[in-house]
Amino acid sequence: MTARRALIGLAAVLLVALPLWVPGNYDISVGSEILIYAIFALSVDLLIGFAGLVSLGHAGLFSLAGYTLAVCLGAGFGQPAAIALALAVALAGTAVFAALSLRTTGVGFIMITLALGQIMWGLAYRWVGLTGGDNGISVSARPAPFGISLAVPSHFYEATLIVFAGAVFAYRVFVESPFGASLRGTRDQPRRMTALGYNVWMIRFSAFMVSGLLAAIAGILFVFRAEFISPPTAALTASAEPVLMAISGGSGTILGPIVGAALVELVKNVASAYISRWNMLLGGTFVVIVMFMPEGLVPGTMRLLRRRFGARPPAPVVAAGTAERKPPP
Amino acid sequence: MTALAIRGLRKSFGGLRVTQGVDLAVAPGERRLIIGPNGAGKTTLFNLIAGDLRADSGSVALFGTEIAGLPARRRAHLGLARTYQIITLFPKDTLLRNVTLSLLGLSGLRWNPFVRLDRQHALIAQARHALGRVGLADMADRPLAETSYGERRRVEIAMALAQSPRVLLLDEPFAGLSIDERRDVAALLAEVPREITIVMIEHDMDVALEFADRISVMHFGAVVVDGTRAEVVADPRTREIYLGE
Amino acid sequence: MWTILAINSVTFGGLLFLLSAGFSLIFGLMRVPNLTHGSMFMLGGYIGGSLIASWHLPFWLAALVAAAAVAAFGGVMERFLLRRLAGSVLAQVLVTLGVAFMVSDFSLMVWGGDPLSVDAPRALAGGTRALGVFFPTYRIAVILIAVAVAAILWAMLDRTRLGAMIRAGVDDPEMARVVGIRVSRLFTIVFCLGAGLAGFGGVMGAPILSVYPGLDFAMLPLALVVVILGGAGSLPGSLVGSIVIGFIYNFGLVMVPQLAYFILFLPMVLVLVLRPQGLFGRAAP
Numbered sequence: 001m002t003a004r005r006a007l008i009g010l011a012a013v014l015l016v017a018l019p020l021w022v023p024g025n026y027d028i029s030v031g032s033e034i035l036i037y038a039i040f041a042l043s044v045d046l047l048i049g050f051a052g053l054v055s056l057g058h059a060g061l062f063s064l065a066g067y068t069l070a071v072c073l074g075a076g077f078g079q080p081a082a083i084a085l086a087l088a089v090a091l092a093g094t095a096v097f098a099a100l101s102l103r104t105t106g107v108g109f110i111m112i113t114l115a116l117g118q119i120m121w122g123l124a125y126r127w128v129g130l131t132g133g134d135n136g137i138s139v140s141a142r143p144a145p146f147g148i149s150l151a152v153p154s155h156f157y158e159a160t161l162i163v164f165a166g167a168v169f170a171y172r173v174f175v176e177s178p179f180g181a182s183l184r185g186t187r188d189q190p191r192r193m194t195a196l197g198y199n200v201w202m203i204r205f206s207a208f209m210v211s212g213l214l215a216a217i218a219g220i221l222f223v224f225r226a227e228f229i230s231p232p233t234a235a236l237t238a239s240a241e242p243v244l245m246a247i248s249g250g251s252g253t254i255l256g257p258i259v260g261a262a263l264v265e266l267v268k269n270v271a272s273a274y275i276s277r278w279n280m281l282l283g284g285t286f287v288v289i290v291m292f293m294p295e296g297l298v299p300g301t302m303r304l305l306r307r308r309f310g311a312r313p314p315a316p317v318v319a320a321g322t323a324e325r326k327p328p329p
Numbered sequence: 330m331t332a333l334a335i336r337g338l339r340k341s342f343g344g345l346r347v348t349q350g351v352d353l354a355v356a357p358g359e360r361r362l363i364i365g366p367n368g369a370g371k372t373t374l375f376n377l378i379a380g381d382l383r384a385d386s387g388s389v390a391l392f393g394t395e396i397a398g399l400p401a402r403r404r405a406h407l408g409l410a411r412t413y414q415i416i417t418l419f420p421k422d423t424l425l426r427n428v429t430l431s432l433l434g435l436s437g438l439r440w441n442p443f444v445r446l447d448r449q450h451a452l453i454a455q456a457r458h459a460l461g462r463v464g465l466a467d468m469a470d471r472p473l474a475e476t477s478y479g480e481r482r483r484v485e486i487a488m489a490l491a492q493s494p495r496v497l498l499l500d501e502p503f504a505g506l507s508i509d510e511r512r513d514v515a516a517l518l519a520e521v522p523r524e525i526t527i528v529m530i531e532h533d534m535d536v537a538l539e540f541a542d543r544i545s546v547m548h549f550g551a552v553v554v555d556g557t558r559a560e561v562v563a564d565p566r567t568r569e570i571y572l573g574e
Numbered sequence: 575m576w577t578i579l580a581i582n583s584v585t586f587g588g589l590l591f592l593l594s595a596g597f598s599l600i601f602g603l604m605r606v607p608n609l610t611h612g613s614m615f616m617l618g619g620y621i622g623g624s625l626i627a628s629w630h631l632p633f634w635l636a637a638l639v640a641a642a643a644v645a646a647f648g649g650v651m652e653r654f655l656l657r658r659l660a661g662s663v664l665a666q667v668l669v670t671l672g673v674a675f676m677v678s679d680f681s682l683m684v685w686g687g688d689p690l691s692v693d694a695p696r697a698l699a700g701g702t703r704a705l706g707v708f709f710p711t712y713r714i715a716v717i718l719i720a721v722a723v724a725a726i727l728w729a730m731l732d733r734t735r736l737g738a739m740i741r742a743g744v745d746d747p748e749m750a751r752v753v754g755i756r757v758s759r760l761f762t763i764v765f766c767l768g769a770g771l772a773g774f775g776g777v778m779g780a781p782i783l784s785v786y787p788g789l790d791f792a793m794l795p796l797a798l799v800v801v802i803l804g805g806a807g808s809l810p811g812s813l814v815g816s817i818v819i820g821f822i823y824n825f826g827l828v829m830v831p832q833l834a835y836f837i838l839f840l841p842m843v844l845v846l847v848l849r850p851q852g853l854f855g856r857a858a859p
Contacts, residue, residue: 181426283676287655287672
């Protein structure tokens with residue numbers, strides 16, 4: 001446990017000091033990007049890992065917040081008002097997403113979220129009057145809280161880190177709370193949970209709202225970082241990326257999606273310097289991870305470490321349906 | 330007042346009438362056994378009482394409160410608990426977490442996202458106590474997946490009892506158990522206080538008859554015979570159903 | 575103006591039917607929403623278009639070859655990827671998505687970023703003027719082909735042993751297995767069939783829509799919406815859903831061009847709220 005604390009402390013120091021040990025402003029900016037996508041990946045994994053619901057439409061919520069922010073800033077709103085409006089609109093959109101997609105679970109949920117995400121993409125792309133269509137919207141100014149200009153990359157990075165740390169802390173409290181336990185229960189045995197007195201639908205809906213809030217925060221940070229938003233932000237690829245981050249890093253954990261986000265974003269940045277085949281890489285990684293490492297990198301590595309250090313092997317993960325012995329008739 | 334009063338309960342799937350006008354009255358504190366051949370509609374009846382299925386028509390009253398129109402979760406809050414014929418638990422979690430979830434289901438705490446569940450010492454102590462009641466206190470921290478079938482059956486009963494229900498529905502609690510395990514579960518059920526009314530579906534007559542105050546025989550989706558053990562055993566219709574005479 | 579719009583709507587509906595019939599069958603039978611389906615449509619268009627432009631194959635032959643190629647691609651995908659993940663629908667869905675991204679990039683690599691326009695067969699070029707309305711021959715032909723494919727599919731499902739097995743599998747996969755239907759072979763057949771239909775639809779659509787990068791993910795949600803509207807595994811559902819979407823999309827494009835994509839999804843929302851199992855899907859017990 002102390003080793004774990006030390007590791008977390010070390011990671012925190014490294015993260016805070018990142019502007020000092022990476023070569024340049026571009027790398028600091030990549031650091032911010034990773035943190036933003038880590039929040040986004042956590043948002044998506046709250047549903048995948050803890051509610052058992054795979055959303056392929058979260059880029060719709062991410063970009064809804066981003067577009068609202070960009071449009072409001074363009075219309076002359078102040079920064080705080082624009083941020084508040086972006087959060088409010090994204091939460092309203094999340095409520096609609098959740099109300100519709102929670103009509104079903106499993107594969108139906110995937111299909112509906114995908115379709116809803118595509119609606120947002122279609123709006124971003126076609127509603128030229130509002131979104132600028134293909135040209136997107138540029139945002140000229142980053143906020144300057146307490147007089148500190150976030151236009152400086154390292155300042156923006158530290159501000160993002162503060163939001164990220166807050167989000168991770170809240171996320172941890174959330175998943176270890178009684179509500180988090182209820183949510184996991186609905187993932188494993190929804191029918192049983194109903195019989196025990198839980199309102200399964202409302203639990204899922206609430207989790208979806210929290211997930212939407214995180215996606216909106218990530219979307220707002222994204223627009224401030226890029227100072228630009230355009231339809232690809234809402235595309236299916238953009239919805240698939242956080243899913244990949246979550247399942248590659250390790251779904252249902254906190255560290256997993258963060259590590260996944262770092263890996264995917266690093267690969268994306270490195271790869272894009274050499275080849276323009278990001279989609280091929282993304283798709284290929286998806287196939288390989290799902291086929292060969294379905295548990296994700298973090299739990300997989302943890303298991304290897306644990307075995308290496310001779311601790312008791314973890315219980316075999318038994319699927320809900322196979323743990324039961326059918327009584328003889 | 331009756332603990333559980335069922336009148337004219339009906340349910341069809343497509344054209345198949347699975348439950349056709351069930352009437353049943355269970356007194357407070359009573360131990361009621363429901364028997365009947367396979368396909369008689371016993372588990373469907375439980376699903377209708379617990380709210381896993383909605384009845385087409387008819388009424389179900391729990392201590393005078395009409396519950397037939399309520400969702401299953403509301404019925405749990407009104408004091409109805411059940412176990413399943415096919416054990417339905419949370420295999421990845423520990424025994425303690427399983428029972429804690431059961432307690433949490435009736436607690437307002439279940440909506441709280443701001444505190445740590447493992448710091449809710451009162452709740453967890455209560456869960457440990459419930460596991461103690463079924464003799465599993467020393468296994469509390471073991472993952473459910475590592476327990477035997479008989480132990481899981483006891484966990485299920487612990488979860489149901491932890492909710493302090495007024496009416497407990499047990500769907501074949503002895504199915505799939507070894508002789509020793511049956512004896513353990515029977516002893517455990519015998520100790521359940523009379524504040525809890527129990528309705529049980531069971532095929533194992535040796536254990537179940539001993540336990541029951543009254544017996545209802547179901548056949549083709551209706552209660553055919555209803556009475557004390559002696560009455561039911563003596564009734565010619567019982568023989569007809571079971572022996573095909 | 576309205577008549578031509580209506581014809582265009584029905585034509586687009588016909589293309590959607592070619593796309594979504596296979597999607598619906600695969601979904602109904604395997605419970606896997608094949609997220610590669612839009613890519614198969616696009617791949618069909620590219621292959622067919624290239625065969626016509628570079629190899630000078632006749633249009634119909636090119637269409638059949640392209641359909642066969644895409645069907646083979648579907649078969650390989652089912653055998654070597656989906657089969658290995660049998661039992662885990664989620665993993666299967668994610669794999670189909672991953673393959674879709676790969677196809678999208680692969681097509682960009684092979685066919686470049688410019689749209690590939692394909693000419694309609696010469697015999698069907700132009701149109702006929704009747705009752706003061708201009709009927710473009712090729713579009714009418716597409717409608718007829720879609721109707722013919724619907725009839726053939728219906729006859730196949732309703733009259734043949736294979737069709738009976740597919741219907742049994744859609745109704746109750748467990749039971750189908752119990753009565754000895756080799757479900758795994760059925761999966762491959764249906765996957766090939768669905769892929770081939772999508773590829774064929776891609777060629778049919780090429781003279782109307784042209785083939786361009788992004789066509790795959792533009793078509794995929796339409797297939798989803800049609801199936802949500804029509805219910806999984808229901809052929810009449812696909813047909814009606816396709817026509818409805820065809821009308822809404824084309825009329826939307828003319829009347830509210832900026833929101834056309836948005837109003838396209840409104841019927842889906844309505845169906846989800848009022849009848850989650852789809853217009854023609856059976857109610858869950």
